Amino acid sequence: MAYQHIQIPADGERIGVGADNRLQVPNRPIIPYIEGDGIGIDITPVMKDVLDAAVAKAYGGERSIAWMEVYAGEKSTRVYGEDVWLPDETLEAVKELVVSIKGPLTTPVGGGIRSLNVTLRQQLDLYVCLRPVRYFAGTPSPLVHPEETDMVIFRENSEDIYAGIEWQSGSPEAEKVIEFLQQEMGVTKIRFPETSGIGVKPVSSEGTKRLVRKAIQYAIDNDRPSVTLVHKGNIMKFTEGAFKAWGYELAKEEFGAEEIGGGPWCSFKNPSTGTEITVKDVIADAFLQQILLRPKEYDVIATLNLNGDYISDALAAQVGGIGMAPGANISDTVAMFEATHGTAPKYAGKDQVNPSSLLLSGEMLLRHLGWTEAADLVIKGIEGAIYSKTVTYDLERLLEGATKVSCSGFGEAVVSQM
Numbered sequence: 001m002a003y004q005h006i007q008i009p010a011d012g013e014r015i016g017v018g019a020d021n022r023l024q025v026p027n028r029p030i031i032p033y034i035e036g037d038g039i040g041i042d043i044t045p046v047m048k049d050v051l052d053a054a055v056a057k058a059y060g061g062e063r064s065i066a067w068m069e070v071y072a073g074e075k076s077t078r079v080y081g082e083d084v085w086l087p088d089e090t091l092e093a094v095k096e097l098v099v100s101i102k103g104p105l106t107t108p109v110g111g112g113i114r115s116l117n118v119t120l121r122q123q124l125d126l127y128v129c130l131r132p133v134r135y136f137a138g139t140p141s142p143l144v145h146p147e148e149t150d151m152v153i154f155r156e157n158s159e160d161i162y163a164g165i166e167w168q169s170g171s172p173e174a175e176k177v178i179e180f181l182q183q184e185m186g187v188t189k190i191r192f193p194e195t196s197g198i199g200v201k202p203v204s205s206e207g208t209k210r211l212v213r214k215a216i217q218y219a220i221d222n223d224r225p226s227v228t229l230v231h232k233g234n235i236m237k238f239t240e241g242a243f244k245a246w247g248y249e250l251a252k253e254e255f256g257a258e259e260i261g262g263g264p265w266c267s268f269k270n271p272s273t274g275t276e277i278t279v280k281d282v283i284a285d286a287f288l289q290q291i292l293l294r295p296k297e298y299d300v301i302a303t304l305n306l307n308g309d310y311i312s313d314a315l316a317a318q319v320g321g322i323g324m325a326p327g328a329n330i331s332d333t334v335a336m337f338e339a340t341h342g343t344a345p346k347y348a349g350k351d352q353v354n355p356s357s358l359l360l361s362g363e364m365l366l367r368h369l370g371w372t373e374a375a376d377l378v379i380k381g382i383e384g385a386i387y388s389k390t391v392t393y394d395l396e397r398l399l400e401g402a403t404k405v406s407c408s409g410f411g412e413a414v415v416s417q418m
């Protein structure tokens, strides 16, 4: 490895990947991190400090993280030059070093660059966006029983309208596609052909099945009772409807699921525990009301890219907001952990926001390394800080008798509660 601007920590070692894609983790692994735009500057240093403290406490100095900064977004344009938003060496480093973590990156609405977050997922084929949503006791929530929300979202991360295949209204490309649709495909339903922008939504059986396979395997490994396929297949029959059909097909072919009654729901016995795992489906709009009214009925969720984006913020709100919801983007070998929320520009550099989403993403990273003792300490620290009502502005404004602390102050509270 030789990089232009990335400094490799001399005393760190690379994580290896063995048979069955198992990680071989040295005592001082090199972990690349992207600071992130906006509030990235606030939350990323806190995340590093908290993870370092948890690892030091759990392993008494025997293990530690060799952090290595890699660049993307606005910081990259300062380091590499005006138009370099995502340098090749960032992609190379993240791929070679296998496990990384990132802060949020800005995407302009309308024109400008396409999402760097989506580009990272696509370039590295991080096809699973894993977003667990659980409640921490004492967190203010709009629900009467927020503790009943305990779901793990598997959002397909490589297809759907996030593929970015779209043409602007009035462009020659849009006109050409519209002409093709009308003249060669017999399409008569484009309501305003003169002024329409056009987007394409690819959804494949391979893309669906690799995602649903991971979701079902997660349910097996974690002894969860159900996997729900969330789709809008009544309207988008050959994309979202196909996602549902391929999901059930996979459950039957690869996991031996059998139909319940006349189907389409099916179930099979968890090969490790003997517990019944139900594979079911629900239409996305109905799902969004049911997660508020009957959250206990849902557990592992497998869904398409756009649905997963909406659902993850909606579910996060139920357990305290997007300041609390972690995530990971995963392929068969590479894992990149990241917060669910964005760059919250109005708070950038003010040391105010809640770092928990990135802290909990870091907790997932530690668990992914097999460093469960350190991961448990991060959870203990966050639980302790929230329980003692020492919280950032977002929770303090909803929590009677709470003490408001800064972003870094919350990090210190977490460490002191470990």
Ligand SMILES: NC(=O)C1=CN([C@@H]2O[C@H](COP(=O)(O)OP(=O)(O)OC[C@H]3O[C@@H](n4cnc5c(N)ncnc54)[C@H](OP(=O)(O)O)[C@@H]3O)[C@@H](O)[C@H]2O)C=CC1
Binding pocket: 039, 103, 104, 105, 106, 107, 108, 117, 321, 322, 323, 338, 339, 340, 341, 342, 343, 344, 345, 353, 354, 355, 356, 357, 394
């Ligand atoms: N993966 C990524 O990197 C993502 C990037 N983005 C990008 O981020 C930019 C801003 O997007 P926007 O729609 O404003 O969404 P954001 O998630 O950045 O912020 C929306 C609101 O959520 C609340 N919030 C977000 N993060 C926190 C936090 N850590 N602690 C407390 N509250 C928080 C704030 O609410 P309040 O004002 O009520 O305090 C904030 O104003 C866009 O460019 C978007 O594309 C968006 C999502 C994910």
Ligand SMILES: O=C(O)CCC(=O)C(=O)O
Binding pocket: 105, 106, 107, 115, 116, 117, 118, 309, 340
């Ligand atoms: O890439 C972006 O700007 C937004 C991404 C997003 O909303 C998400 O990852 O949940």
Ligand SMILES: [Mg+2]
Binding pocket: 309, 310, 313, 340
């Ligand atoms: Mg989102």
